[in-house]
Amino acid sequence: MTGKVAFIYNSLPDKQRTGVFSECCSGKTVQSIRRALALTGCTVLPLNLWTPSQLSRFLVSQRPEFAFCIAEGFLADPETLYNGDGAASVRRALQAGGIPVSHSSAGVMELCRQKERTYRVLAHNGVSCPWNLYLPGADQGWVGQDIPDSLYPLFVKPSGGGNSIGVDGGSIVNDLLQLSQRISQLSRTMGDTGIIIESYLGGMEYTVGVIGNAIPIALPPLSFPAGLVRSAAVKRQEGGGELPVLPVEPQDPVYDRLRDIAVQTFKALGAADALRIDIRADDQGRLFVIDVNGTPSLAPTASLAKMAALTGIHYEDFLTLILNYGRVRMGLSSLEIRAQVLDCLVALSTEEMIA
Numbered sequence: 001m002t003g004k005v006a007f008i009y010n011s012l013p014d015k016q017r018t019g020v021f022s023e024c025c026s027g028k029t030v031q032s033i034r035r036a037l038a039l040t041g042c043t044v045l046p047l048n049l050w051t052p053s054q055l056s057r058f059l060v061s062q063r064p065e066f067a068f069c070i071a072e073g074f075l076a077d078p079e080t081l082y083n084g085d086g087a088a089s090v091r092r093a094l095q096a097g098g099i100p101v102s103h104s105s106a107g108v109m110e111l112c113r114q115k116e117r118t119y120r121v122l123a124h125n126g127v128s129c130p131w132n133l134y135l136p137g138a139d140q141g142w143v144g145q146d147i148p149d150s151l152y153p154l155f156v157k158p159s160g161g162g163n164s165i166g167v168d169g170g171s172i173v174n175d176l177l178q179l180s181q182r183i184s185q186l187s188r189t190m191g192d193t194g195i196i197i198e199s200y201l202g203g204m205e206y207t208v209g210v211i212g213n214a215i216p217i218a219l220p221p222l223s224f225p226a227g228l229v230r231s232a233a234v235k236r237q238e239g240g241g242e243l244p245v246l247p248v249e250p251q252d253p254v255y256d257r258l259r260d261i262a263v264q265t266f267k268a269l270g271a272a273d274a275l276r277i278d279i280r281a282d283d284q285g286r287l288f289v290i291d292v293n294g295t296p297s298l299a300p301t302a303s304l305a306k307m308a309a310l311t312g313i314h315y316e317d318f319l320t321l322i323l324n325y326g327r328v329r330m331g332l333s334s335l336e337i338r339a340q341v342l343d344c345l346v347a348l349s350t351e352e353m354i355a
Contacts, residue, residue, distance in 0.1 A: 006064035036319035084113040084160030100330035112294035125268035132198035159194035203281030208262035218259035219307035
């Protein structure tokens with residue numbers, strides 16, 4: 001097929017991909033995605049997104065028919081990368097320019113990137129989330145006297161952002177003093193952004209990808225060691241093979257439960273094309289959704305690509321599939337999907353697959 005596809009992302013050199021910039025793509029990931037998209041026959045128009053005006057000029061000059069967008073915000077305004085509004089702002093700008101876009105809508109991105117809203121929507125739809133308390137803004141006067149000792153240990157994280165920005169071993173707090181210190185640290189680092197305080201879950205952590213639209217399909221779940229805090233640094237070690245990331249076997253009793261929770265989450269949020277759901281168990285084995293990523297990493301070594309590989313779908317085919325979901329959803333021409341990929345999808349779903 002032919003057609004112009006804008007590939008919109010945030011990327012920085014590896015040495016700069018730390019702190020609030022840890023969610024930016026590496027140069028290798030950008031090239032891998034770009035090559036995979038080009039194999040569809042589309043003309044790929046890459047844009048490393050810095051400012052809204054840059055995006056406007058790009059759309060006017062290049063006039064793409066579709067945008068494959070994994071940008072989390074605008075690099076020139078780092079706060080957009082973690083304040084919960086960046087991914088939605090990019091989509092609103094594309095919508096204003098009349099360009100259909102991959103992944104979920106601006107409204108769904110806001111839900112995914114503002115964790116207190118994620119939890120409310122999921123709880124309303126019967127999806128289990130940990131006990132949580134939302135602290136809006138940098139409220140230095142709040143010290144948590146009303147939290148009973150019985151709720152400790154707690155886990156403290158920013159309400160916006162992804163890729164574990166603001167999350168590390170110090171996110172686990174065991175008393176009021178540690179809680180207050182962690183809140184102050186996050187406020188100094190990330191400014192006037194909201195904070196989530198939630199139950200710390202000491203069991204296994206899992207991640208599950210869901211793809212599709214009208215008929216969402218859960219990919220095989222992956223598991224991580226119990227008790228490990230998956231900071232941005234830890235996730236890079238996982239991607240590099242330095243830390244274990246193990247598939248959950250289909251005969252494991254938790255396998256179907258994880259996939260059911262993931263699909264239920266996808267539907268509850270009204271997501272599209274691709275979503276990754278992080279789930280953690282407590283000490284009794286009960287499962288809770290702890291994060292939802294509307295633009296999960298599409299690096300060849302990332303969790304989503306690993307899940308696809310477990311089904312027999314190669315990386316390039318997987319990227320084509322996600323692009324195709326978005327194009328078909330927006331009424332554009334369908335890309336050719338290889339028969340073996342369709343066979344893999346049918347094997348994952350008991351319902352009829354409409355590509």
